[in-house]
Amino acid sequence: MLANAVELSARDSWQGQWIGPAKLPDIDLQEASWIWSNETRRDASPGFRRDITTSDDARVASVTALFSADNHYRLQVNGRILGGSSDWQHPRAIDLTPVWRSGSNTILIHAKNNINDGPSSAAGLIGKILISFADGRAQSIVTDADWRCLSSPTSSTGQPARILGAYGMEPWGEIKTQTNTTNLWTCYRKQFSLAQKPTQAVARIAVDSKYWLWVNGKLAVFEGSLKRGPTPQDTYFDEVDLTPFLQAGNNTIAVLAWHWGKDGYSHKNSGKNGFLFELDVDSHFSLGSDATWKAQIHPAFGRTGEPHPNYRMPDENVHFDARLDLGAWTAPEFDDSTWKPAVAFGLPPMSFRKSARAKRSSHDSRAISPSLPI
Ligand SMILES: [Ca+2]
Numbered sequence: 001m002l003a004n005a006v007e008l009s010a011r012d013s014w015q016g017q018w019i020g021p022a023k024l025p026d027i028d029l030q031e032a033s034w035i036w037s038n039e040t041r042r043d044a045s046p047g048f049r050r051d052i053t054t055s056d057d058a059r060v061a062s063v064t065a066l067f068s069a070d071n072h073y074r075l076q077v078n079g080r081i082l083g084g085s086s087d088w089q090h091p092r093a094i095d096l097t098p099v100w101r102s103g104s105n106t107i108l109i110h111a112k113n114n115i116n117d118g119p120s121s122a123a124g125l126i127g128k129i130l131i132s133f134a135d136g137r138a139q140s141i142v143t144d145a146d147w148r149c150l151s152s153p154t155s156s157t158g159q160p161a162r163i164l165g166a167y168g169m170e171p172w173g174e175i176k177t178q179t180n181t182t183n184l185w186t187c188y189r190k191q192f193s194l195a196q197k198p199t200q201a202v203a204r205i206a207v208d209s210k211y212w213l214w215v216n217g218k219l220a221v222f223e224g225s226l227k228r229g230p231t232p233q234d235t236y237f238d239e240v241d242l243t244p245f246l247q248a249g250n251n252t253i254a255v256l257a258w259h260w261g262k263d264g265y266s267h268k269n270s271g272k273n274g275f276l277f278e279l280d281v282d283s284h285f286s287l288g289s290d291a292t293w294k295a296q297i298h299p300a301f302g303r304t305g306e307p308h309p310n311y312r313m314p315d316e317n318v319h320f321d322a323r324l325d326l327g328a329w330t331a332p333e334f335d336d337s338t339w340k341p342a343v344a345f346g347l348p349p350m351s352f353r354k355s356a357r358a359k360r361s362s363h364d365s366r367a368i369s370p371s372l373p374i
Helices: 350-359
Strands: 004-006 018-020 033-036 047-054 060-070 072-077 080-085 103-112 124-133 138-142 148-150 158-160 162-166 184-194 201-207 210-215 218-224 237-241 249-259 275-281 284-288 294-297 343-346
Touching: 047 124, 060 080, 060 103, 103 124, 184 275, 184 284, 201 210, 201 218, 218 237, 249 275
Parallel strands: none
Antiparallel strands: 004 237, 018 275, 018 343, 033 124, 033 162, 047 103, 047 148, 060 072, 060 124, 072 080, 072 103, 124 138, 148 158, 184 249, 184 294, 201 237, 201 275, 210 218, 210 249, 275 284
16 A cells, blocks of 8 residues: 555645636526427437537637436437436536537437336436526526437437426426535546656645546556544545656646545545645655646446435445446546646645634634645
8 A cells, every 4th residue: 555644734835736626507497397208108218409509709608517317318419428317316517618619519318217116107307508608698508399309319300309397397396406516526637747757756645535546547546545534624645655657758647536525423524525636756846736637527426326325424325327437537648638627726724724714713723734725
């Protein structure tokens, strides 16, 4: 095991910043309708299509989608699979910006009902696409009769989708659509260059809650980090010898971080999906996590059905849908050009101290590093 957890106070200054994935806009499902095909078979797996054109003269700043399907959907935009879910009660926003074009865009959704739920298993799809323009305007496209239900999975034509009813209808009712911050899996990538192979390269890594780290495509840390606590402020960091993994010339760091986002008996949630990294090469600071890193929520990880771990456990079941996998994203040659830059929260522990003084009266005097800014 390369990683050793180190007491927080063992390091009092950091040059890497806490980073996380960019937050997507909150989307509600008001004005959207539940739609389905005209098929009466309960095990139908219809495809839905909507073409959306944005004109050249209106610069698109971001495009975000939120869909929910009973029981499963997979979203494809301009030929790229971007996400999906089997958990209609907890929909998650998906960023469409990287594949959005000026001109025509094709949205394809493959939905599926789960016949195992019983002969009267309800089936439906609902969602909204929010387009934000650089001049501040916004446009919403909701599921309605303008969506076509495809006659076959490869077809580009079909009948108008069947409207089941407005958002809020039974059996689905209201759906919690605020950004879900539990059980998130985030991928990070950073490429950098070294003039020569290091004699000694030591990384310090902190995360809420667990991480896996690859250097130049090789797994260097498996399930790193300790649980947070026992005090609410503390996060441990790992000290990891990366010397054997680094080389002269180009190097690639890839990290998969798992954020639980809730407390357990042995874990204090920071409330932030944060990751912190810095690397000293031959005793000199060489690389730190910042907004030049790329960050992307891994679309293949989601929620399982019941039973869920009880309140004593901070970690959720692991659900992985291989159809939504990102491919060989830990490899140096992976093209991450469509990934967004990470958002930098700041250096530890400055931001934390600042906000802690505003919020707390008795526990803010300890120099704790690398606490997450709250
Ligand atoms: Ca169903």
